[in-house]
Amino acid sequence: MRDQATKILVCDDEIDVREMLAEYLTKRGFHVLSAANAEELRATLGKGRVDLIVLDINMPGEDGLSVLRSLRPDNPVPVIMLTAAGDVVDRIIGLEMGADDYLGKPVDLRELEARLKAVLRRQDTPQTQGQSSDGATTARFGAFTLDLEAAKMVSDAGEELALTAMEFNLLKVFARNKGRVLNRDQILEQAHDRSWDPFDRSIDIRISRLRRKIERNPEKPTIIRTVRGIGYVYDPED
Template sequence: MEAQSILICDDEPALRRMLKDHLGECGYAVQEAANAAELFTSLDGEIPDLVILDVRMPGMDGLTALRDLRQRSQVPVMMLTAAGDVVDKVLGLELGADDYLVKPVDLRELQARVKAALRRSDIQVAQQDEAQRLSGTVPFGGCQLDLEAARLFGPTGSEIAVTAMEFSLLRVFVENKGRILNRDQLLEQAHDRGWEPFDRSIDLRISRIRRKIEPNPSKPEVIRTVRGIGYVFG
């Protein structure tokens, strides 16, 4: 697995070296920038997984750099602030910083905050990817399933009537495309509150769905039976 990357932007060489050495020992790939100009030059190449940005730097200060950075990227940013600079912390958060760390830096706190910031970023990206993947209209065999309106449309564009439970099952299949699901998994993920272990009513429901979406329901190709296990879509 490729190491997560961190870019440290601070005008103090000793501090940069200390942070780089510690984070490197923690398994991160670390780059350095001595000022905002070097920061943006580095960002023109590859966007890191996290930026650690000092507030007080000569030339373009960290808050101005953060404002400009937010116009081009949503990379997580942790601000380095002096102890007691509440105004800097507030401004940084308002401008889009994800967290801040007070100087002098405690390395244990640094490690914990970096790990938390990267974890939040991973979760946010996953949620955005999932929302994008499972939004709008998605193909379901020759049909189109509108996930937002909970409607199913046939190959000609005409609507196919489906019950709430049938739509829930169709959505479960979309979310698990290519994965074999047994009856209990289908009923549980479709949030059927009345399901019981080994409930075979799912077979009847899938049979009804097949009659609506399959060109030949007696030889299903969209929702296939995996003998002795369950069903698979795709």
């Protein structure tokens, strides 16, 4: 748990949006920082700790997707993207690039607060929960070992693989359900604290992103396999 107020950085070119989010979140105990563009965002990040970024996609100049691309994979700070209502393409691209969640505009303040808290809960998962289905605190994913207590993944060569908070939580869900076929609803509820929408492709996108990191051949996955018509299964050979 954090011993000081959670710092939220809101980056949006619309001053009304920044002020609205700052006022609402400050009243709920968050410490809110604001940035009007990519340059201000980077300057703020350079000054110290930020726990989560709320990032608008459609900003003039350097847009939110470009900012997100520059952050990942070196900076693991969680990012919630703000997208135009119904702009599915931007949401998909954002998720593929490592965003932790997304929210459409106009922003529902209560939903934003719920999404913030859900992402932050995933960041603060207690180590006492760091066990796989067989009680182990590590799990093998191909040439990588996931350390459930330290929340990191290391290759056989000793190199750490950069993971977003959501990617780690997905891997943790699979580690805890080794050999068990999980549908999308089960995965999303366990990893994302919300129910699955039939039109929500976030799980499929994130699993595709994970496969590109851990599978020898992402086009023919053997670690996290698709079970047609149902969902996914983590069933490693070892």
